C-alpha cells in the first residue's frame with residue numbers, strides 16, 4: 001500500500017486577477033478552492049492515475065472537514081486524525097501575472113495526537129511506500145520527519161520525502177528512497193547560488209552522498225534532473241503547453257514518479273512519468289488527470 005502523510009493539510013484558495021495592488025481593494029476575476037497540502041496532492045494524483053493509497057495526517061475544524069470530503073470525493077481513502085482545537089489552514093494563491101502564495105501555519109498538534117500517528121504507522125509493512133511531504137505546524141519538533149523515518153526503519157518501507165530545509169537534511173541519514181527539492185530549495189539547502197546545470201547536478205549528487213538513494217531536482221518550466229542510486233544522471237525537458245496553475249506541480253511529479261516506477265521497476269520510467277505528471281498539473285486548472293499525463297508523456301525527452 002502507498003501511504004501519504006500531510007501534517008499540514010490546507011484548502012488552497014486560488015484567485016486570479018489582472019493586477020494585484022498591495023494596500024488597495026483588489027477584486028478577483030475568478031476563484032477556486034481545492035483540497036491541498038503536499039501529501040494530499042500526491043494522494044489525489046495517484047488516485048487519478050489509478051493507484052490506491054491512504055492519506056494520513058491531521059485535520060481540524062470546518063476546513064478540515066471540507067478537506068476530507070474533497071479528498072474522499074477524489075476517490076482516495078483517508079485515515080486522518082481529527083484535532084480538537086483550531087482549524088486546518090486556508091492557503092491563498094494569488095495569480096496576477098506572477099504567482100504569490102500565502103501559506104498558513106496550521107493548527108497545534110498535541111503529543112497525544114502525535115502518538116496516534118505512530119499507532120497508524122504500525123500498520124506499515126515491507127514493500128509499502130510512505131510519502132512524507134510538506135511543512136509541519138510550528139508547534140511540532142523540527143526532527144519529526146527524522147523520528148518517523150527512524151520509527152519505520154526496520155520495516156523495509158520505501159520512503160519518499162518532499163520537504164525543505166532542516167526537515168529534509170535531517171532525514172538523509174535514514175536513506176530515503178527518493179527526495180525531490182526544487183532548484184530554489186536545493187540552493188537554500190546549501191546556501192549557494194546555482195549557476196547552470198553543472199551546479200545543479202553537483203549539489204544533487206551531494207544529497208546522494210549525504211544519504212538519499214535517488215534525487216530528483218525539479219526546475220518548473222525548465223524540467224528536472226534525476227541522479228539515481230547508481231549515480232547516473234538524467235536530464236529532462238518539459239512538454240509544451242500553456243501553464244494554467246502550477247500549484248501542486250511538484251507533488252504531481254512525485255505521484256507520477258511513483259506510478260511510473262511501480263509499473264516497470266525502472267527509475268528512468270518513474271522520472272519521465274513524474275515530469276509528464278508535473279506538467280500535466282501545471283497545464284490544468286486542477287491536478288493532473290491520467291489522460292493529460294499520457295498525452296504529455298510522449299513528448300518527454
Ligand SMILES: Nc1ncnc2c1ncn2[C@@H]1O[C@H](COP(=O)(O)OP(=O)(O)O)[C@@H](O)[C@H]1O
Pocket residue numbers: 181182183218219220221222223224238239243246247248249250251253274275276277278279280282
Ligand atoms: N511552467 C511549467 N511548464 C511546464 N511544466 C512545468 C511548469 N512548472 C512546473 N512544471 C512541471 O512540474 C514539475 C515540478 O515543478 P516545480 O515548480 O519545479 O515543483 P514545485 O511545485 O515543487 O516547486 C516540473 O519538473 C515540470 O515537470
Ligand SMILES: O=P(O)(O)OC[C@H]1O[C@](O)(COP(=O)(O)O)[C@@H](O)[C@@H]1O
Pocket residue numbers: 008010012035036037038039041091103133134135136246247248249250251252
Ligand atoms: O506544506 P507547505 O510547504 O506549506 O506547502 C503547502 C502547499 O503546497 C501545495 O501542496 C503545493 O505544492 P507544490 O506546488 O510545491 O507541489 C499546496 O497544495 C499547499 O498549499
